[in-house]
Amino acid sequence: MALERTLILIKPDAVQRRLAGTILSRFENKGLKIVGLKLMQVTKELSAEHYAEHVEKPFYPLLEEFITSGPVIAIAAEGPEAISVVRSMMGSTNGRESAPGTIRGDFGVSRQMNLVHGSDGPEAAAREIPIYFKPEELVDYESSLSAWVC
Numbered sequence: 001m002a003l004e005r006t007l008i009l010i011k012p013d014a015v016q017r018r019l020a021g022t023i024l025s026r027f028e029n030k031g032l033k034i035v036g037l038k039l040m041q042v043t044k045e046l047s048a049e050h051y052a053e054h055v056e057k058p059f060y061p062l063l064e065e066f067i068t069s070g071p072v073i074a075i076a077a078e079g080p081e082a083i084s085v086v087r088s089m090m091g092s093t094n095g096r097e098s099a100p101g102t103i104r105g106d107f108g109v110s111r112q113m114n115l116v117h118g119s120d121g122p123e124a125a126a127r128e129i130p131i132y133f134k135p136e137e138l139v140d141y142e143s144s145l146s147a148w149v150c
């Protein structure tokens with residue numbers, strides 16, 4: 001059981017829809033530990049760095065427009081196999097196809113405005129967390145809950 005860190009973004013649609021607390025609660029209730037958190041505006045440059053794998057794709061201009069359209073909440077979260085745990089809690093990309101019980105399945109019907117991002121593997125997490133957080137913005141602390149949820 002690997003202790004992992006992953007990057008979560010609460011995307012602009014979720015912030016605008018006042019769903020940020022609801023979404024953050026799901027991750028907290030699951031037992032993940034918040035080690036970094038900030039409200040921030042994604043710039044075009046940051047979007048291109050984060051979504052480097054998609055920059056040449058036909059949907060990228062709309063993705064850029066969406067992800068820069070308002071603030072996001074960036075979260076670095078830690079827990080056992082946190083990367084796959086977060087991905088499964090998010091659901092699949094398109095809200096219409098995403099299973100009920102997942103965040104995207106419960107709160108959205110859009111393929112693009114899908115509320116949340118999560119790193120899709122260990123390499124992505126290692127690349128993405130430093131895009132959003134300086135080392136000193138990640139907080140190491142003991143959590144007694146870990147004894148009960150890990």
Ligand code: RTP
Nearest residue numbers: 059063092093111112113114116117118119120
């Ligand atoms: P994410 O990277 O944001 O966690 O989402 P994902 O892995 O589920 O989906 P991905 O394929 O990486 O796509 C990144 C984001 O681009 C938007 N998108 N639009 N065809 C389209 O119009 C389209 N496809 C993807 C979504 O916002 C998606 O989350």
Ligand code: MG
Nearest residue numbers: 117118119120
């Ligand atoms: Mg992705």
